[in-house]
Amino acid sequence: MKQFFGENYVHHGEIIQLPLDFVRQLCLKIQPERPECRCDKDMDTLSGYAMCLPNLTRLQTFRFAEHRPILCIEIKPKCGFIPFSSHVSQEIKHKVCRYCMHQHLKVANGKWKRPSKYCPLDLFSGNKQRMHFALKSLLQEAQNNLKIFKNGELIYGCKDDQDCVSDWNELARHLKPFFFPCNGLVSGPHCTRTIVKELIHVITTALLSSTDTCRAGDMKTVPISQGRSYCEASAFNKELVRNGKHKLESSGLPRGCLLYKTLQAQMLDMLDIEGLYPLYSRVEQYLEEFPEERSTLQIDGPYNEAFYEKLLDLSLEDDGTVAFALTKVQQYRIAMTAKDCSIMIALSTCLQDECSEQRPVVLTSKSRFTFSVSVLDLDLKPYESIPHQYKLDGEIVNYYLKNVQAKDDPVMSNLFKENEDCTLVLHKV
Ligand SMILES: O=P(O)(O)O[C@H]1[C@H](OP(=O)(O)O)[C@@H](OP(=O)(O)O)[C@H](OP(=O)(O)O)[C@@H](OP(=O)(O)O)[C@H]1OP(=O)(O)O
Numbered sequence: 001m002k003q004f005f006g007e008n009y010v011h012h013g014e015i016i017q018l019p020l021d022f023v024r025q026l027c028l029k030i031q032p033e034r035p036e037c038r039c040d041k042d043m044d045t046l047s048g049y050a051m052c053l054p055n056l057t058r059l060q061t062f063r064f065a066e067h068r069p070i071l072c073i074e075i076k077p078k079c080g081f082i083p084f085s086s087h088v089s090q091e092i093k094h095k096v097c098r099y100c101m102h103q104h105l106k107v108a109n110g111k112w113k114r115p116s117k118y119c120p121l122d123l124f125s126g127n128k129q130r131m132h133f134a135l136k137s138l139l140q141e142a143q144n145n146l147k148i149f150k151n152g153e154l155i156y157g158c159k160d161d162q163d164c165v166s167d168w169n170e171l172a173r174h175l176k177p178f179f180f181p182c183n184g185l186v187s188g189p190h191c192t193r194t195i196v197k198e199l200i201h202v203i204t205t206a207l208l209s210s211t212d213t214c215r216a217g218d219m220k221t222v223p224i225s226q227g228r229s230y231c232e233a234s235a236f237n238k239e240l241v242r243n244g245k246h247k248l249e250s251s252g253l254p255r256g257c258l259l260y261k262t263l264q265a266q267m268l269d270m271l272d273i274e275g276l277y278p279l280y281s282r283v284e285q286y287l288e289e290f291p292e293e294r295s296t297l298q299i300d301g302p303y304n305e306a307f308y309e310k311l312l313d314l315s316l317e318d319d320g321t322v323a324f325a326l327t328k329v330q331q332y333r334i335a336m337t338a339k340d341c342s343i344m345i346a347l348s349t350c351l352q353d354e355c356s357e358q359r360p361v362v363l364t365s366k367s368r369f370t371f372s373v374s375v376l377d378l379d380l381k382p383y384e385s386i387p388h389q390y391k392l393d394g395e396i397v398n399y400y401l402k403n404v405q406a407k408d409d410p411v412m413s414n415l416f417k418e419n420e421d422c423t424l425v426l427h428k429v
């Protein structure tokens, strides 16, 4: 994943061994602290292996910042494009993004109490107005897409209690020393709004910063212009339309910024799961006949240079071979991983004489920050998760068509009226 995201943004960590007893004790100790939504996943207490990673909520690449308070914003942006594949069978998938559609099923299933107004296409648009709206929506309804840490401690987001409405006043109290170090701002609604506005400005600047040139820049990129640049379900666009204004197209992302690299990796999903799934079946059939080939095909790795080289062929010309199918499946796994990773922005205040051109700095009205941007959760999504993706995609779209679009569209709503007698009249033509 370093090839796609670049050296500066990825901290691969190292595999270490831990005494099994230590791991078991650790597991028992943290279990009561874990958010309920995380408890469907268990720690590996049998292998004795672990990934040793830097603590990205505190990571600072600048020595002088070691003893300064650190603010870290974690954003899980999700998929930032609308499928452009001709394999898509439902037209709605070309108009409404996966995240916005999925919100309805998540609320229906009780995963979240309220739908979010966030739309990934606004964040990935590169348009400041749309990005600000997206970040404000995340601050209003964090779900599992936004967390804020202060000196490594979670202060906002990822709360178990879904009833808790976002408390901006509490957040502003935590953030005020960062943005108004010499005070100078009387607490109250104005203070909260000012601080939230400055936070959004800092996050936007950090997301658009391009501090890395890496090999992925050499990779033939998937044209980001593919597909629509806005989602019909985006609350931002609905507000624009309500106010009689024109849609704001994407302004494009700086090529070196992490959002651009993330989107490029996500767009390796060129066929959509509907186009990919038959190719997955082709690989599965081959493995049923030649199970010993699983390691030769590097289904489970090693994810080395040879594996990477095979990912560079973006051709969509299906020659009917297993090799073509495998390349698309492996590219799809990269895309799935990039659709579910998190971006970490670590900030610390710095004085005028501590800042130099080597260090990215963002200025606010009464403060200045140096910052680092990283990406986490880059373990490649498993080959076996593809059937789950295919099934989930159908569930999300069908729920949306039946329970959202039908309600919005009077004609459609008659087709799906629950428990109503209706007669299907067939006319001879
Ligand atoms: O339920 P969470 O908070 O553990 O997050 C899920 C992802 O759900 P969400 O959409 O709320 O981000 C889920 O992503 P999708 O719902 O499928 O978009 C993600 O599944 P993948 O599709 O395989 O990415 C799931 O990851 P794992 O399957 O557990 O690896 C999980 O995301 P993470 O908790 O961030 O891994």
Ligand SMILES: Nc1ncnc2c1ncn2[C@@H]1O[C@H](COP(=O)(O)OP(=O)(O)O)[C@@H](O)[C@H]1O
Binding pocket: 041, 053, 054, 055, 056, 057, 074, 147, 342, 376, 377, 378
């Ligand atoms: N290196 C890290 N530094 C700081 N926080 C981390 C780090 N790795 C993971 N986390 C925290 O743990 C959460 C879950 O980690 P993640 O790798 O996403 O696990 P999973 O893939 O099981 O969801 C992340 O959302 C983040 O808040």
